[in-house]
Amino acid sequence: MPRMFFVLSSAESWNSHSNHRYGAMCSQVLFVKKILCCSWCFQQETKDDDSDHYHIDFASGNVHLITTKESWDEKLSEAIKDGKIVIANFSATWCGPCRVIAPFFSEISEKHPSLMLLLVDVDELTEFSTSWDIKATPTFFFLKDGKQVDKLVGANKPELQKKITAILDSAGQSQI
Numbered sequence: 364m365p366r367m368f369f370v371l372s373s374a375e376s377w378n379s380h381s382n383h384r385y386g387a388m389c390s391q392v393l394f395v396k397k398i399l400c401c402s403w404c405f406q407q408e409t410k411d412d413d414s415d416h417y418h419i420d421f422a423s424g425n426v427h428l429i430t431t432k433e434s435w436d437e438k439l440s441e442a443i444k445d446g447k448i449v450i451a452n453f454s455a456t457w458c459g460p461c462r463v464i465a466p467f468f469s470e471i472s473e474k475h476p477s478l479m480l481l482l483v484d485v486d487e488l489t490e491f492s493t494s495w496d497i498k499a500t501p502t503f504f505f506l507k508d509g510k511q512v513d514k515l516v517g518a519n520k521p522e523l524q525k526k527i528t529a530i531l532d533s534a535g536q537s538q539i
Contacts, residue, residue, distance in 0.1 A: 429482060442479040447477055450481070
């Protein structure tokens with residue numbers, strides 16, 4: 364099981380958090396911001412939230428939400444026809460790091476119309492996500508002419524920016 368990370372907002376939070384079954388895995392502090400480490404923590408933070416709300420945040424700008432295999436095929440065909448590079452973000456609404464990187468992903472979609480940015484919710488398209496061998500979220504795939512040219516696992520903004528810049532450079536387009 365992958366390590367999960369959490370920055371506690373107070374000692375009281377730690378006491379309630381350490382008593383749940385994932386407490387031992389959630390104790391390492393790596394981020395300055397509070398990142399929700401697992402579904403238990405997310406449920407505690409968002410008991411009254413409507414999960415559809417997060418799709419709006421995740422798929423803002425020119426990011427296309429993929430809800431079916433057919434919509435994936437359509438967007439991929441469209442990108443090939445238009446000569447666009449595809450960046451597919453396999454993500455989950457409950458994933459803290461996915462939520463942190465979402466605004467940057469949206470920003471990229473607006474700055475670079477030569478890119479087609481797709482968002483796939485791994486929980487909604489489980490079988491499809493499994494076919495892409497998703498082991499962690501977020502996972503970004505870079506596709507050119509329908510073929511994978513690169514991959515990034517994790518919400519590492521500098522590395523994502525570096526990979527996008529490299530792909531744009533190889534295609535002879537402007538940088539981020």
